[in-house]
Amino acid sequence: MNLEKGYLEKKIDLSLDLFEEISYLKKEKNAVILAHYYQDSDIQDIADFIGDSLGLAQQAQKSTADIILFAGVHFMAETAKILNPKKKVLIPDLNAGCSLADSCPPKLFSEFKNNHPNHIVITYINCTAEIKALSDIICTSSNAVQIVESLPKDQKIIFAPDKNLGAYINKKIGRKMVLWNGACMVHEIFSLEKITKIKSQHPTAELIAHPECEENILEVANFIGSTTALLNYTKKSNSNEFIVATETGILHQMQKLNPKKTFIPAPPNNNCACNDCPHMKLNTLEKIYIALKYEQPELLMDENLLNQAKKPILTMLELSAKFGL
Numbered sequence: 012m013n014l015e016k017g018y019l020e021k022k023i024d025l026s027l028d029l030f031e032e033i034s035y036l037k038k039e040k041n042a043v044i045l046a047h048y049y050q051d052s053d054i055q056d057i058a059d060f061i062g063d064s065l066g067l068a069q070q071a072q073k074s075t076a077d078i079i080l081f082a083g084v085h086f087m088a089e090t091a092k093i094l095n096p097k098k099k100v101l102i103p104d105l106n107a108g109c110s111l112a113d114s115c116p117p118k119l120f121s122e123f124k125n126n127h128p129n130h131i132v133i134t135y136i137n138c139t140a141e142i143k144a145l146s147d148i149i150c151t152s153s154n155a156v157q158i159v160e161s162l163p164k165d166q167k168i169i170f171a172p173d174k175n176l177g178a179y180i181n182k183k184i185g186r187k188m189v190l191w192n193g194a195c196m197v198h199e200i201f202s203l204e205k206i207t208k209i210k211s212q213h214p215t216a217e218l219i220a221h222p223e224c225e226e227n228i229l230e231v232a233n234f235i236g237s238t239t240a241l242l243n244y245t246k247k248s249n250s251n252e253f254i255v256a257t258e259t260g261i262l263h264q265m266q267k268l269n270p271k272k273t274f275i276p277a278p279p280n281n282n283c284a285c286n287d288c289p290h291m292k293l294n295t296l297e298k299i300y301i302a303l304k305y306e307q308p309e310l311l312m313d314e315n316l317l318n319q320a321k322k323p324i325l326t327m328l329e330l331s332a333k334f335g336l
């Protein structure tokens with residue numbers, strides 16, 4: 012990456028209306044902003060498309076813009092580049108990583124794969140391009156159950172890197188996938204004890220949870236799904252109160268979609284704001300403005316790696332289209 016020296020130190024004129032400036036730059040440069048639901052509300056409000064990992068990958072693949080600014084984390088921007096390599100992909104902060112992706116280093120995963128011959132490798136999209144290149148099919152939380160279900164019952168499968176999502180699928184559809192021992196730092200932090208206490212204070216509230224949560228939380232959840240599925244459920248359900256066990260950014264869209272309903276973020280097991288993803292929250296409007304203005308930092312990839320990582324993602328997108336997702 013050729014970062015212009017000191018680009019991050021560039022001062023922003025504090026009198027600028029960043030919403031206006033970003034809208035202007037988007038038009039001028041034919042740029043599109045794709046944002047994950049876990050981004051800050053102001054970023055969601057300036058985005059051209061907000062979605063979960065699957066929706067964002069689909070949008071990135073079909074984008075006709077010259078520039079894709081990805082307001083999410085590194086593996087998401089990387090997936091956009093893999094799917095639409097001719098576009099300039101910008102990421103507001105290159106340090107926006109993912110604890111789940113970090114929990115699966117390619118060398119160790121390669122050894123793990125060698126220790127499990129004759130297994131198909133299904134990998135959650137929250138991983139690096141190197142891990143994708145070692146995989147047969149990528150999945151997201153929107154399509155993981157259907158993708159695993161589409162394989163014969165006796166097919167041996169490695170599922171990586173999220174052990175919680177893998178265990179959830181194993182239990183839900185009766186599989187015995189071999190699981191990589193990885194997890195998301197945000198979804199592992201919820202306190203069952205505190206959730207139970209909130210439930211007793213709000214007896215009609217439904218607990219809705221992302222499948223990256225631990226089993227003890229999923230066991231008591233009224234509904235489990237990807238961020239998009241959770242959002243849709245809040246509209247469909249007759250309940251007026253929800254305890255939301257996923258990253259807090261999604262509450263912005265839930266509240267917008269259901270202005271009269273109440274959303275309570277599920278509490279973490281300590282006093283920190285650990286249900287805010289520190290990686291997602293590295294992105295800011297200021298960084299988006301700077302990235303669009305200077306067209307940096309740009310996500311660049313080795314071409315061989317890009318092509319190897321593309322195959323299992325395309326398989327996922329083909330399967331998703333078949334499932335009507």
Ligand code: 13P
Binds near residue numbers: 152195
């Ligand atoms: P989805 O976008 O598939 O809901 O996954 C959530 C997540 O943890 C993204 O980092």
Ligand code: SF4
Binds near residue numbers: 137289291
């Ligand atoms: Fe990774 Fe978890 Fe943050 Fe998603 S919420 S980007 S899985 S650390």
